[in-house]
Ligand code: C2E
Ligand code: MG
């Protein structure tokens with residue numbers, strides 16, 4: 001814009017130059033005014049030498065009016081004006097340019113705007129120091145920056161509030177950002193745990209480490225996420241349980257994981273609760289002793305170890321005698337107290353390492369480990385412990401208001417065999433305990449393989465018996481009953497099991513069992529029906545028409561509520577004459593509910609059915625009962641007949657029974673007559689009917705010697 005001045009320059013040239021300069025100033029002025037930034041020139045005291053339109057507008061004035069004034073003259077507050085003045089002075093003093101961020105509040109709108117200002121000192125036209133201020137409005141940038149900061153802070157609050165520790169891992173640089181909660185949870189400072197996986201592994205519990213690391217690596221290369229519950233070994237050495245989740249959130253073009261974020265939740269409390277629950281599942285709450293489940297698992301463990309070490313261990317099964325009575329008579333509170341005290345005493349019988357468990361009810365068990373390495377030694381040691389257990393009952397138990405004595409039955413089994421299951425061992429101890437029970441109170445018994453064998457065969461027998469009943473293999477044989485002259489007057493039907501493989505099985509081998517299983521009911525019906533059918537046969541022929549048949553009725557059968565109906569139904573069904581049918585009952589059934597027995601007998605008697613008391617003299621039967629019962633006869637048990645010539649007592653009993661029967665008007669059949677001498681003796685004392693091998697053996701009906 002400047003032109004060189006020639007020697008002969010004219011006034012016109014000068015005027016032209018001034019005009020051009022003015023134009024230049026105009027252009028500069030326009031540029032300054034149109035600037036989107038605030039442009040201000042101040043003197044060394046802060047007074048305006050120049051202000052562009054933008055600043056004039058902000059100050060609510062015109063650029064012209066600004067000249068010679070200072071910030072305080074316009075909308076700036078007194079403090080702000082003073083701040084600007086001081087600022088000018090300090091820049092002047094230092095002579096350095098300054099870049100600062102400044103806020104200014106618009107008086108009219110009350111709005112705060114943010115500026116990034118450059119303040120540059122320089123020497124002005126008259127050699128005076130001036131200051132140039134160019135302020136760029138960064139309000140929008142600043143606002144979005146503040147917004148980002150606010151939302152970041154908010155996110156942080158939320159994350160901290162969840163209680164989870166958060167981490168953000170930039171994989172290529174290995175930089176990890178941890179939340180405060182994470183730091184608090186792990187106890188490490190963030191710089192101590194870098195993004196190096198080894199660092200992470202170092203703070204895992206050694207037991208859980210491998211699996212967790214595998215999960216993390218798998219997430220990085222494979223499916224992108226993992227979630228695991230594992231323990232963390234804190235910096236202070238304390239272990240905590242965490243739920244650890246991680247997810248890859250960014251990958252590069254090749255698919256390699258770049259960023260992974262995750263959270264860690266402290267689940268130690270939950271784990272503790274779970275452990276407590278598991279403990280309860282293994283503990284009997286009443287006594288605080290381990291329960292059956294615990295002992296079972298311990299036993300499995302011991303068996304496995306025993307096989308390795310060749311060691312013997314013992315299992316004791318303990319049941320209190322007549323505990324039910326204590327419970328019933330003194331109340332459950334006393335019963336519970338007893339169980340607690342007994343549990344404590346059992347604990348004192350063995351070492352700390354042995355397991356004393358309560359199985360429920362009044363059943364306890366003790367697993368004693370390491371009884372020695374010889375069978376004999378182990379047995380001896382087991383006996384000593386059993387004695388201790390029995391002796392622990394010597395002193396009475398103090399049940400708050402009363403003191404009570406109780407005894408216990410102890411079943412023992414010593415484990416020696418490889419391959420025995422825990423169930424089998426428990427069953428043996430249980431069987432032994434029952435053997436102890438039947439041996440009398442306060443005793444101990446070893447498991448006996450014979451008992452086991454009997455039990456096993458009984459179970460087999462039971463299912464066999466079911467088949468036999470279906471196949472009709474249980475049928476009567478008949479044993480004749482004769483009068484004083486040896487003439488047949490009737491027969492007793494005796495059950496036989498015609499087994500397809502085992503031959504004939506005697507009633508003593510299956511009646512008892514069938515009473516326990518309830519199968520006696522089916523046997524009884526089959527016998528009764530066969531007997532009635534036989535009576536119908538006999539009725540058709542004159543030589544047999546008067547014969548009677550006696551059939552045995554078991555206590556279980558007789559006590560069935562519909563027993564009488566059943567008998568009558570079979571009679572009606574077959575058309576057999578009731579007056580030819582006799583029922584043999586045994587004394588023991590008179591012990592229970594005598595009124596029911598009398599009522600049933602009366603009903604049967606009313607139909608013409610005779611009722612005999614079988615095996616008379618072996619059981620307990622009071623005379624007063626005998627008088628009340630509608631009986632027609634007695635059968636003297638064969639044990640007395642057998643003893644007639646060998647035992648004073650037996651012959652006396654036979655005489656007494658004869659006298660008694662004659663007084664009560666009852667008929668008498670003597671059972672088991674094998675010799676003529678017995679026959680003679682019985683006849684002499686008034687007996688009129690006889691049954692025994694002397695006359696006839698039980699056999700097919702056709703073997704009977706009809707008159
Ligand atoms: P029980 O009713 O006292 O039957 C008499 C038993 O004595 C029969 O044995 C018979 O064979 C046996 N006996 C008869 N005479 C003599 C003799 O001279 N000498 C000897 N040593 N024994 C003789 P069995 O048949 O073995 O029956 C045994 C028991 O089984 C019966 O005793 C009876 O209580 C029961 N029983 C048999 N059949 C049935 C039945 O159908 N139902 C029920 N509930 N019990 C039955
Ligand atoms: Mg009989």
Ligand code: MG
Pocket residue numbers: 614615635637638671
């Ligand atoms: Mg008998």
